[in-house]
Amino acid sequence: MNSATESGISRADRRHPSRRVVITGMGVFSSIGIGTEEFAQGLRTGRNGVSPISAFDPAGFEWSNGCEVRNFEPEKWIERLDPDELGRAEQFSVAASRMAVQDAMLTEDDLREKTVHISIGTTDGESRDLDELAADWVTGGPESMNPALTRRVAAGLLSHAVARELDLVDVEAITLATACSAGNYAIGNGFDAIRIGDADIALCGGADAMCRKSFTSFYRLGTIAPDFCRPFDRDRQGILTGEGAGVLVLESLESAWARGARIHAEVLGYGLSCDAHHPVQPEQSSIARCMRTALDDAGVRPDEVDLISAHGTGTKTNDVTEVRAIRDVYDGDPPRTISLKSMLGHTMGAASALGAIACSLAITHGFIPPTINHRVTDPECEIDCVPNESVEAELNVVQNNGLAFAGNNAVVVLGKVAA
Numbered sequence: 518m519n520s521a522t523e524s525g526i527s528r529a530d531r532r533h534p535s536r537r538v539v540i541t542g543m544g545v546f547s548s549i550g551i552g553t554e555e556f557a558q559g560l561r562t563g564r565n566g567v568s569p570i571s572a573f574d575p576a577g578f579e580w581s582n583g584c585e586v587r588n589f590e591p592e593k594w595i596e597r598l599d600p601d602e603l604g605r606a607e608q609f610s611v612a613a614s615r616m617a618v619q620d621a622m623l624t625e626d627d628l629r630e631k632t633v634h635i636s637i638g639t640t641d642g643e644s645r646d647l648d649e650l651a652a653d654w655v656t657g658g659p660e661s662m663n664p665a666l667t668r669r670v671a672a673g674l675l676s677h678a679v680a681r682e683l684d685l686v687d688v689e690a691i692t693l694a695t696a697c698s699a700g701n702y703a704i705g706n707g708f709d710a711i712r713i714g715d716a717d718i719a720l721c722g723g724a725d726a727m728c729r730k731s732f733t734s735f736y737r738l739g740t741i742a743p744d745f746c747r748p749f750d751r752d753r754q755g756i757l758t759g760e761g762a763g764v765l766v767l768e769s770l771e772s773a774w775a776r777g778a779r780i781h782a783e784v785l786g787y788g789l790s791c792d793a794h795h796p797v798q799p800e801q802s803s804i805a806r807c808m809r810t811a812l813d814d815a816g817v818r819p820d821e822v823d824l825i826s827a828h829g830t831g832t833k834t835n836d837v838t839e840v841r842a843i844r845d846v847y848d849g850d851p852p853r854t855i856s857l858k859s860m861l862g863h864t865m866g867a868a869s870a871l872g873a874i875a876c877s878l879a880i881t882h883g884f885i886p887p888t889i890n891h892r893v894t895d896p897e898c899e900i901d902c903v904p905n906e907s908v909e910a911e912l913n914v915v916q917n918n919g920l921a922f923a924g925n926n927a928v929v930v931l932g933k934v935a936a
Contacts, residue, residue, distance in 0.1 A: 536711060537712075537769065537783060538769060538770070538783065539782070539784065540783070540873075541779060542618060542620040542781075543877065543878075544620065545761075546586050546609050546612060547566065547586060548567075548568075548586055548587070548760070549564040553878060556875070556878065560860070560878065560907070563860065563889045564860060567584055568583070569582060570582065570727065572727040572760075575732075584759030584861055589608075589612075594616060595615065598611065602665070602669065603678060604646050605643075605726035606639060606641065606642060606762075607643065607678045609724040610637050610676070610762055611678050611679055611682045613764040614679040614720050615682060615683075617764040621766040623766070625683055628683055629684070629685065631717035632715070632717045633719070634688070634711075634716035634719040635690040636676065636703035636719065636721040638692075638699025638700045638866045639672055639675055639692060639693070639725055639865070640694070640731065641730065642670065645728040647670055647728075649666060650666050650667065672694055674692075677692075689710075689716070691703075693706065694866070697863070697921040698921040700763060700870025701927035702927045703723060704767075704787065704870065707765075707767045711767050717768065717769075718766065718767070719766070720767075723763060723865075723868070723869065723871075724761070724762035725761070727758060727759070727760040735755070735758060742754040742757055746858050746859050747831055748902070749888060749894055749902045750890070750892055750894065750895060751895045752892060753836070753895070758863055759864040761864045762871075763870035763873065763874045765874065781881055782880045782915075783933070785815035785914070786812070786930050788811030789810070790807035790810065790924065791925050792926075794923075795924075799839065799920055800924055801841050804918075805842040807926040807927070808843070811916065812846075812930060821914050822852050823910065823911075823915060824912055825854040825855070825915075825916045827839055828856075828858075828869075828918045828920040829856025831858060836895065839918065839920065853903050854902055856888045856902065857872055857886060859888045869918070869929070873929055880913075880933050883909060884907050884909050884910060885903050885908050886903070887904060887907045888904055888905070889905055890905075912933065914932045915930070916930050
């Protein structure tokens, strides 16, 4: 792609006047790796996170693969709260936040001296616990429901638990339930808090746990793949549900420089659209509008974008509509466009947060993750999806898409830090 200048005007000069916002910490729990180092290695090697589902009894389903986080030991990361009193999604949210804070080289004392904003996105919240409570109700009535599970099912606890774990009492903690785009919504929320001066530090991202409810819903829609997720492939058969969490630490560039922090990437801008066109059918013009809004907010031209991390679910409806929208915005000549869901499965509210972390790692380490399980590209998806093997590349600007049912779309644009 072209350089980040136009008629001598830098990319930064084309953006709205505000504080520049950078990523200085990242916490990752995924089916292909825990922590940024393992996650980056999984992305580079095209690791497949699929395995038989163990989160619930899949008896009665013809196929039941998913992308679960294996070897998750919450007690290694959760220091103040009792992990047994948290639902699995809360555990992911808290553990990823603790990891991100450590990665940012911040202490609890540092945080207490600053104004902190917390935004966590989710699709299911603690639906895994709700699955169990519903089963209790069916077999024994309401009096048989487990009170401990009942106390922890409120979705708002995903962000509240982070504040409690870090002993932050005067803090804004928001849980955003905008489904599969919720991670990007949370990042945009934190980005705004930093750039307009409402917060010094933002902890933002998404978390979800594997649950029967979501698997069954997608299965009954006929969109669960029997083996692997194959986005943009002619023979794709649907999604695989997954789980995990991604949390990022955001702060101003000046703050990061002042304390000598390591900077992973810069958040250049974001865009939102909500069209309410259809409960499950994506709307092409709304997706395109969301991408254009993000690029405008970032002060970035389409020809400056080096990579798109697509929503890329592996369903025909999503893949074809998203690719058409991308080609509209990029005048028929988009950059390489990949789907991380080929490796991670669909991690619901965590998906675009994990995507943002993957984009940051790609910028830092100079590579493009592959779209794995790929055989033959669907003629209706005319893009270079980087099939099966990663490629080395210098990346300056990366676009991260998050699309959700009912047209809740969110796109975040990240970049290499430029002076």
